[in-house]
Amino acid sequence: MKSESKLEKILNAGHFAVTGECGPPRGADPEAIRKKAKYLKGMVDMVNVTDNQTAVVRMSSWAGCLILIQEGLEPNYQMVCRDRNRLAMQSDILGAYSLGIKNILCLSGDHQRFGDHPGAKNVYDIDSMNLINMVKTMRDEGRFLSGAEITVPPKMFIGAAANPFGDPFEFRVHRLAKKVAAGADFIQTQCIYNMDKFKKWMAQARDMGLTEKVYILAGVTPMKSLGMARYMKNMVPGMDVPDEIIKRLRGVDKKRQADEGIRICVEQIQELREIDGVAGIHLMAIEWEQRVPEIVESAGLLPRPEV
Template identity: 50%
Template structure:
């Protein structure tokens, strides 16, 4: 199949794992509301042994957090394989192309191109929405940079970014007949892998994947199905009413409702584990993408329960904060140094 035999587009671990035919696991890192790199490493450390790639979200839900380029730069320093998410909401084509080069220079080898939630979904709805490019134009732009070695303007790059390009798909919302066609368009634009929205409705995914196979798209792109644990029926109801594009069938909500208090969290994890096992059986599915906001421990548990361990590659355990490369004590010491320096001059 084309997707396994095409020449390597990046030197990245995720591409190699997928092309070797492993069932891949990627997961999302909840970005901190902080300027402290330690918080990124703490969250990543929990995912260290359980995921092949870590997604750094770009203002998901239109809420501001640490930037995705910043998180990715920190992660590459500790040997993680981050997936840089770029949303079209906040940046125009000039900023986006600069970010692609900057991230690639920092060792980022995977980029997920997204439209992005609208500003009204977040806590700063007064912001200006950009949407200079749409996600398909963004994918194509990244591909032009990688394959043609030029900016969108045609100006040449001395070293093109060698990146594995991803896109999102949502099989669970209208217009459903159009969704596989949109996937085809994304592949044509440049998508090498797909990460879908949360899947809680397996029959709906089965139907979608059937259309995808009929069109032969599963031979061209790696499909990673989005999954995630639900903490309670209230969380489920909140998600389906407030998070754009999330579809949760009543059967799942009812199941959580019937579960006695105190066991709901475990039941939510169990549902997620079951969904992983079911989607794994579908032809054309190449992996799962775990999303659990501020629940990294649950992700580690679910990956273990679903029998997806050990992963083909484990990031070595280390604490990058201890290296004097960018440790906070060193920064503080240098601040003191300048104090005395400037005083001496005065």
């Protein structure tokens, strides 16, 4: 074991992993997290807590993670390079680990142009690739980026993101390979709707031997409505929503679109499960955590393994 992570134990034991997501509140109310935690408990193996996602200020990821720990859930601390330099990152990693956070997801972060503080100065001292490698060096070599020794190294399970639908497509698998070389233990992908393209990317990853070196958790997000599907298709950069999804949601009565969205999601999970090299799913039910139990159950992913 590289870390003390529950996710690592589950994946090492050969279980098909299920991870979830929890967006922290735009306020200091811990109950907002506790409420989401109730829906996710027992349904997923680990819960990502987003870090000022879409560059909108929210409760800090590490604080959200601690609340999840209090609720008996295993958190994944998301950290973006947009808001912190290497000093702040390393000290936050030490602090998070000291309080029981054992997983980290290393991200570049959405540009602040999209968020609620577009006038902010961004940092990007290091990028997500360097962040992955920094956490690995801290964990495995017990050294800071500067080379100085760490008294008690943070034994974290290191995650990274991958978007098979970003351009240029042919380079995407190389970028995955770089993340693996940098030290990523697991990958959580962008939401998958274009299954053909995802399968092609997975085939490339297998050909390069990457699925032997890293656990790939396939990202899924249920559509709440036709409006959401259209928004994802047209407005979210790097998102690939094929017309069939839009057509399917358009084909049902507005009141039944949410149920159809859930059905699509369950089918996607079943299809993803059959792909060689997919080690689990990352279920991002955005502000829809209450439907997670239903999705996980319908997909036949319960009960979650005890390790």
